[in-house]
Amino acid sequence: MAREDASVDREALAALVEALPKVELHLHVEGTLQPEMLFEMARRNGIALRFASIEELRSAYAFKDLQSFLDLHYEAMGVLRTEQDYFDLTFDYLQRAAAQGLVHTELFFDPQGHTSRGVAFDTVIEGIGKALEAGHKRLGVSSRLILSFWRHLSEAQAFEAWEQAQPYLDRIAAVGLDSAEAGNPPEKFERVFAQARRQGLKAVAHAGEEGPPSYIWGALEALRVNRIDHGVRCVEDEALVRHLAHERVPLTVCPLSNVRLRVVPDMASHPLLGMLARGLCVTVNSDDPAYFGGYVGDNYRAVLDALQPSAKQLLALAANAIDASFLAPPEKASLHERLQQGAERCGFAQDLPSRLSSTGDNP
Numbered sequence: 001m002a003r004e005d006a007s008v009d010r011e012a013l014a015a016l017v018e019a020l021p022k023v024e025l026h027l028h029v030e031g032t033l034q035p036e037m038l039f040e041m042a043r044r045n046g047i048a049l050r051f052a053s054i055e056e057l058r059s060a061y062a063f064k065d066l067q068s069f070l071d072l073h074y075e076a077m078g079v080l081r082t083e084q085d086y087f088d089l090t091f092d093y094l095q096r097a098a099a100q101g102l103v104h105t106e107l108f109f110d111p112q113g114h115t116s117r118g119v120a121f122d123t124v125i126e127g128i129g130k131a132l133e134a135g136h137k138r139l140g141v142s143s144r145l146i147l148s149f150w151r152h153l154s155e156a157q158a159f160e161a162w163e164q165a166q167p168y169l170d171r172i173a174a175v176g177l178d179s180a181e182a183g184n185p186p187e188k189f190e191r192v193f194a195q196a197r198r199q200g201l202k203a204v205a206h207a208g209e210e211g212p213p214s215y216i217w218g219a220l221e222a223l224r225v226n227r228i229d230h231g232v233r234c235v236e237d238e239a240l241v242r243h244l245a246h247e248r249v250p251l252t253v254c255p256l257s258n259v260r261l262r263v264v265p266d267m268a269s270h271p272l273l274g275m276l277a278r279g280l281c282v283t284v285n286s287d288d289p290a291y292f293g294g295y296v297g298d299n300y301r302a303v304l305d306a307l308q309p310s311a312k313q314l315l316a317l318a319a320n321a322i323d324a325s326f327l328a329p330p331e332k333a334s335l336h337e338r339l340q341q342g343a344e345r346c347g348f349a350q351d352l353p354s355r356l357s358s359t360g361d362n363p
Contacts, residue, residue: 012311012346012347012348013304013309013310013311013314014301014304015346016311016314016315016342016343016346016348017297017300017301017304017314018101018297019101019342019343019345019346020101020300020314020315020318020339020342021101021103021318021335021338021339021342022097022100022101022102022103022296022297022300022318022321023102023103023104023105023283023318023321023322023325023335024097024102024104024105024106024107024285024286024296024321025105025106025227025250025252025283025285025321025324025325026108026229026230026252026253026254026283026285026286026287027093027105027106027107027108027285027286027287027289027296028107028108028109028110028148028178028287028288029089029090029093029107029108029109029128030073030076030077030080030089030109030110030113030288031073031287031288031289031290031291031292032089032090032092032093032096032288032289032290033076033077033079033080033089033290034092034290035054035057035058035290036054037088037089037092038057038076038079039054039057041079041080041081041085041088042079045079045081045082045085047078047079047081049079060072061260061291063260063261063262063291064262065210065261065262066180066181066182066209066210066261067180069260069261069288069291070179070180072291073288073291074113077110077113077114078117080114080119081119082123082127083123083126083127083130084127085127086123086124086126086127086128086131087127087128087130087131087134088131089127089128089131090107090127090128090131090132090135091131091134091135093107093289093295094131094132094134094135094139094141095135095139096289096295097141097286097289097295097296097297098135098139098140098141099297100295100296100297100298101296101297102141102295102296102297103140103141103142103335103338104141104142104143104322104325104327104331104335105141105142105143105144106143106144106145106146106173106174106325106326107143107144107145107146108146108147108148108176108178109124109125109128109145109146109147109148110148110150110178110179111124111125111147111161111164111165112149112150112153112157112161113150115161115164121164121165121168125145125168125171128145129145129171132145142327142331144173144174144325144326144327145171145172145173146172146173146174146175146176146204147161147162147165147172147174147175147176148175148176148177148178149161149162149175149176149177149178149189149192150178150179151177151178151179151180151181151184151186151188151189151206152179152180152184153179155188155189155191155192158189158192159191159192159195162175162192162195162196169199169200169201172201173201173202173326174196174201174202174203174204174226174326175192175193175196175201175202175203175204176203176204176205176206176229177189177193177204177205177206177207177219177223178206178229181206181207181209181210181211181215182210182211185211185214185215185218186205186207186215186218186219186222186223187218187222189223190222190223193205193222193223193224193225194224197224202226202326203223203224203225203226204225204226204227204228204229204252205219205223205225205228205229206229206230207219207228207229207230207231208228208230208231208232208233208234209229209230209231209232209233209258209261209263210261210263211233212233212236213233213234213236213237213240216228216231216233216234216237216240216244217237217240220243220249226250226326227249227250227251227252227324228244228249228250228251228252229251229252230251230252230253230254230258230263231244231251231252231253232251232253232258232263232264232271232275234251234275234280235271235274235275241278241280244280244281245278245279245280245281248281249281250281250282250283250320250323250324251275251280251281251282251283252283252285252324253272253275253282253283253284253285254284254285254286254287254292254299255267255270255272255284255299255302255303256286256287256289256292256293256294256298256299256302257286257287257288257292258270259292260291260292260293261292266306267302267303267305267306267307268306268307270303270306270307272284272303272307273303273307273309273313276313276316276317281320281323281324282317282320283317283320283321283324284296284299284300284303284317284321285299285321286298286299300314300317303317310351311343311346311348311351312351312353315339315343315348315351315352315353316353318339319336319339319352319353322335322336322339339352340352
């Protein structure tokens with residue numbers, strides 16, 4: 001009988017995962033380039049690939065660390081050339097994620113990876129922006145755009161990208177920091193982040209994925225970020241955990257990515273629920289879904305299968321993402337209402353977090 005009850009509970013929780021209105025805060029649009037689309041773009045743009053087939057390309061996805069992924073990822077980006085390419089890339093992501101319950105996304109784009117190849121900044125942002133508009137109209141998915149600087153490049157190159165972005169700041173919600181973390185501390189970009197904040201943008205930064213907890217401190221203190229992307233290594237520093245919990249600093253965790261890049265040995269070892277239990281504002285995201293095995297819904301399902309979270313924990317993860325977003329308070333309240341409705345439909349209304357989204361600005 002206990003076994004039957006467990007099966008029923010598992011089915012109910014699986015239904016809840018499907019019903020959750022999902023907010024994704026850590027998504028690299030270039031990392032949504034599916035192999036089939038990569039080959040199609042290479043064909044239409046007359047680009048020769050070193051891979052003879054989709055199967056051969058997929059076989060290269062056995063990454064040993066972050067850098068091995070970045071090497072292939074940056075190579076694959078080379079097929080993106082036209083405004084239509086950027087539109088197709090972005091809208092394909094929105095369709096796939098919306099089918100898994102995505103209602104809002106705050107996605108990164110890496111202009112330096114495109115302008116360095118001779119693609120105009122205008123081409124990149126127009127293609128992505130038009131797809132986001134279409135996603136809102138046709139799929140009901142709202143969005144915010146985050147300009148990310150490549151941390152393995154210089155501060156001067158980051159300022160160059162920032163200058164190129166000036167005509168488009170009304171379309172950009174925040175600046176971010178990504179690429180190879182080891183050896184590239186956040187303090188390297190303190191001045192460009194300060195300039196972005198002065199001009200009204202939010203700030204986020206990758207920290208504590210392959211880099212140490214001190215990089216999280218650096219992102220908080222030097223860059224004054226609103227969110228930490230990844231942040232799983234915070235658990236190595238007790239004072240940092242206490243600070244993050246007390247200040248409710250959101251952590252945009254990417255479970256499948258952490259497994260694929262060997263940040264954790266397997267999903268069963270992932271610290272996500274332990275971090276949640278310690279009061280951290282953790283969220284679930286897909287990072288680079290074309291490379292890491294799934295979109296936002298797939299990440300929730302992987303967490304459910306391996307970590308066996310309760311309904312209360314699943315609802316807390318979804319609510320955290322709403323709270324941590326850069327949406328306005330009324331928009332957050334609307335998404336909390338949708339979350340409540342989903343919980344009620346699945347019989348888990350009693351497991352909803354006691355607090356709703358704050359009426360103030362994002363932390």
